[in-house]
Ligand code: IPM
């Protein structure tokens with residue numbers, strides 16, 4: 487059996503724990519079958535961490551995240567914590583993980599499973615066979631730029647500031663990830679910004695073009711303004727292969743792309759740092775969906791995005807391509823049996839719970855192996 491892989495599981499808030507439990511079952515399956523063993527330990531992040539420790543992420547949990555091979559995260563946030571001061575909000579826990587681990591490249595694939603074509607709000611012919619990858623810069627831009635804050639002006643009114651800022655190295659390192667991944671796909675990169683109104687966008691465009699011209703001549707590079715990209719994503723999403731964009735535009739565009747697939751409940755993500763000398767990258771894997779407080783604890787959540795995030799972990803952190811394929815195919819086959827959680831329910835299909843979806847995925851994994 488291969489050496490232990492150290493995973494820190496941070497289920498978080500809302501539906502996070504429920505979907506993460508299903509991920510745990512799949513990891514146990516690999517363990518029991520002696521395919522791979524995982525050393526999984528748990529921690530708190532988000533509102534649950536605030537409730538216990540008064541902070542959405544303790545230094546101790548941060549340290550454990552730095553030391554493990556991969557972090558698996560469920561979801562953070564909820565109305566219970568909405569009125570907390572900014573620094574204590576559940577979301578700050580997630581943002582600190584991203585920033586302190588330097589997870590600058592966020593991979594958000596949007597893939598339409600055949601069985602789910604009808605679940606999309608778009609026409610079947612627009613989304614059928616869709617397979618695009620959004621790469622969102624994750625540690626810079628408006629999310630972290632300085633100066634930031636709210637100040638009171640002499641006349642008593644207030645001023646809120648955030649700063650959109652990017653440097654050449656920040657653009658190039660995420661650009662490289664985009665070009666490299668495009669080479670393994672359909673060899674097309676579309677770089678997205680607002681160079682028509684923002685200097686940071688002008689720089690982004692120029693640096694991407696330079697990088698393409700010098701290191702990736704074989705990859706087809708195009709540029710698009712972010713507003714047009716949002717429009718093109720719903721007009722004709724299949725024109726894209728890899729989209730690379732900044733933190734804030736990537737946040738918006740990936741939600742938009744998610745909905746092409748029928749449900750946010752289906753979208754996984756990987757957040758990767760730079761490779762060290764041994765080729766190891768820090769990494770965090772999480773579903774794109776939020777904590778869905780309205781359905782938390784009801785057994786109604788869709789665990790597939792979290793399971794697919796785990797599959798991305800197998801692929802990117804542990805180089806277990808076959809096992810990642812196995813999990814992804816099992817998810818595809820599970821959907822083909824006609825079972826659905828509430829979020830992707832369609833007429834004539836069978837509505838099942840979170841745990842039942844876990845059962846069906848495990849049964850399909852069993853069948854395939
Ligand atoms: C996401 C989420 C986060 C973000 C929140 C929870 C901080 O929307 O991962 O897309 O804005 O990045």
Ligand code: MN
Pocket residue numbers: 737738741
């Ligand atoms: Mn988001």
